[in-house]
Amino acid sequence: MRMPLFGELPTKHSPPAAAILIWSLPPEARLPAPDETRKTGRPLLGCAEARLMLYKPAYKIVLRNRFMSGVAHMHVRGLLLTAALFLVSHPGRTQESAPARSGRSSAETATPKQSAGRTVVGKLSPAGEKWVVQTLNKMMLDEKIGQLLLVTYYGGFISSESDAYRELVHQVDQNHVGGFIVVTRGSPLGIVESEVYPTAVLANQLQRHAKIPLLIAADFERGTALRLREGTSFPDAMAVAATGTPKDAYTMGRITALEARAAGVHWIFAPVADVNSNPDNPIINIRSFGEDSQRVAEFVSAFVRGVEENGALATAKHFPGHGDTASDSHLDLPVVYGDRKRLDTVELVPFRAAIDAGVSSIMTAHLAVPAIEPDCVPATLSPRILTDLLRKELGFNGLVVTDALNMGGVTRMAAPGEAAVRSFLAGADVLLMPPVPDAAFEALKTAVRTGRIPRSRLDESVRRILRAKARLGLHRERLVPLEGLNSKFGLPDWSQAAQEMSDRGVTLLRDTTRQLPLDATRPTRALLVVIAGDPDPYPGADLEDEIRSRVDSLQVVRADTRFARVSAVHIPPPETYDVAIAALFVRVVDRKGTIGLPEDQSALLNQLFASGKPVVVVGFGNPYLIERFPNSSTWLAVFGNSDVSQRSAARALFGQVAISGRLPVGIPGVEGGGLKAGEGLAVPANPMRLWPASDSVKARLKPVFDVVERAVANGTLPGGVLAVGHHGQLVVHPFGTQTHDPQFTAARTGAIDDLGSLGESLVTAFLLARLTETSAEGAALLDAPIERYLPEWPSGPSPEWRHKVTIRHLLTHRSGFPAHLGASRTFSTRSERLATVLAEPLATEPGTKEIYSPLGFILLGEIIERMTGKPLGALAEQQLFVPLQMKDSTYRPGKGPLAQVGPAESPSTHYQRRSHAERAFPIGGIAGHAGLLSTASELAAFSQMLLNGGIYAHHRFLRRSTIVEFTGPQPLLANARTLGRAAPGQNSPSGHYFSLRSFGETDYTGSWLWIDPAKDLFVILLKNRVSPGREGHKTEEFLPAVHEAVIEALGLGPAQPTSGPQGWP
Structure with missing residues (x-):
């Protein structure tokens, strides 16, 4: 045959x-x-x-x-x-012919209870109900059948002449589908999400084609970013549960619903209501809120309310519970072996809570539940589960949607058309992703025509679908406005909320050697080993970026199952790094069937443990993996691999946020009795900010305070503000008065003073240092001729020397400029000032002699503005003042009370509250050499940032190597000068006790700043010796006296001469 x-x-x-x-x-x-x-x-x-x-x-x-x-x-x-x-x-009889059990009616004749459970249909307006009735009465058979089908579309650009677009139109015009589900697509390099604008545009185009409004759905389990790349990305459900705050689930549901509706998506296939009680579950795992059914119910209810109260349909899945299974329903038919009592007390609890919370739909699971269905027909195909249990017993009257019908849990049971018919007969309303939509449509149509599906049963489901559409308002307006989409989608505040939520969910499972938090202020060589249990060409990219910004050097090794196999991976020698971070990306992926590490990857991790160096493991996914590695000393769980999870991991590793998460699941296989749900080690955050010094430190500095008070008494200066920072503690001591003028009151801690030439190092040198990191030239920028950025420069006097002048010459005051402009040279605008400086003859050949001159820094300010296209003040605000929270630092006062601003040197400028500098004042106080106003406390934050190696409050301003370059000795210079700053030398005010690694700056106003990395110390003095005039104030001996008094008071001892380089070790 x-x-x-x-x-x-x-x-x-x-x-x-x-x-x-x-x-x-x-x-x-x-x-x-x-x-x-x-x-x-x-x-x-x-x-x-x-x-x-x-x-x-x-x-x-x-x-x-x-x-x-x-x-x-x-x-x-x-x-x-x-x-x-x-x-x-054929288990002895067919399901559809089986008599109803326990006196219950079959799916064809069952009438769902209306009293139990709060459903969406009860919220319809009379006008909405009228539209449903009228629409249903006018529908043809094909249109009714089509409403049951939900097929896929990818939200990317497709031509209206393409086969892909024609297929979508075919589904609308010929199969009359009730809606679409937005999906991702595969590529050789991984998953490619849909895009929000094409998704919305396609939704509108398809809505225009459809006679009846379409329902657009999407799997937004952890926010819209799961399917739409520009959306807000949330952590996985288990991370949300680790926060211990169901309100976070509400927030996630609310934001997800608002973004979904903005993108034209109405139906959210979330939350996962499964109770993950099986550690071997390969498909639920971190998608679940945990193992405690009551706790899961709280988070599920909160998410449902967040979605439903903000205009979208929520979906509790996967009914009757997929958490206690050990296989993937995408591949096979999992079995839930618990008896009915267990189902009632565990699996069904979150679904009951979701129904009480008003969930609009429930998704079926492709799994067998022998306690309910002895023949073990998949729940999706079982009338006993969908009709008798869900409809009748639980009283759910909303939409029942199948899980994807292209999954192995169903395709192994029945052919595509038959699966659609049996799912519908079992009690489903919407058939999701039939593998062959045309076959499903024809099979359903045949079943209705032959009487296998009663027309009353068909009308029952279509009525529910139409009611859901009316409840969404689609009968009034089905199109989504595109013009305002970017004001309703991917908002920064929503991303911030998601990030903070993710931060709170990070959970420390083990830290026997107390490695955490790592200290980003200390020189650190790190090794990042990224191990991905799935094919992934570049896992952990966000984590790498975050760690790289916090350490001095980072080596990265990646291993996955396709692109970088373990056999080709080599771990660097232990002497090349100080700490290793092992990032395990073991994702919950459909159709994989496992959620563990391959043996060769496990061996690679064990090799790292054997190195003798500290190893911190970060689990991005399956938390149960810790059972396999008892030799790990530090294990951090973040329960997911999204971008927010990766950032949270780095923030927790380095103490930017406190670690406060608690395990939503127990991990019994951990030695020592296992880890129980609710456990987790707490680690406080390291703010990485200056702290007010203790009273004992203040008392030790009293001899220093006496020195400055004596200076006021003998007339050396009228007063000022002294700030001393040591080991992260800060003392700010105001003394005397702002000026000798009796109308001024005593000096205050928050007084805003003119910094004079301190602005050179605070702003101009800082911005140039940033440019060496961000510009294409890199560090070579320092030795570039300035004519590259100032084309008009070579045409001035001394042409034979001008082409030799570099940015390094300007920074070290060896450009050949004279100390001052000629007395006859004046200007009133920026352009006049630049022309005046460019016309000034050079006094010496560049590089041969140091002459302190503000003219070079005036040009540096101009160069910075031309390279960045931004004004100097705005650039300083963006890159320094705002991120360092220097709220009172400015070139133009006005952000605070005028009374806080110290006086200038003469009555004519006394109340203008600007810089007194001649080259800055005429053009509004903004210049590369002077004009900056600030406070001692804000200068202290800047100083601590430099001591930290370029990082403060976990914000990276400069790399440590850049600071070394700018504060270390310069080539061919024998004097005391770094790039933009002074260094210890014969005429330096540093005194005898600061180390050779120290650096700083002084100004003739009497203010100074001195920093010593070797002693973790800085000293700041803001004072105004030029008010009311510049003459008669001697401070040459006063400055070294203060420095020496500070070091003696803190017990730091005399400086020991060193032969090593300046800067950081």
């Missing part, structure tokens, strides 16, 4: 013949039948899972026979599938 081809529908007689073929195989080639299984010692399956396994050994034997032709392969595979389908669908 002719062998059936793969995909042919079986006849009444072909299944037995196929089964005979299987049973004709030798005994070792087949598994025992269900009845035989009962005689063994194995757990009783009694379900389709056992029947499906019948054909697997036979299939393996076929594959092993290398002499079988390709055609024969195809024939036998078809025959085996036919046999499997027969064995599954």
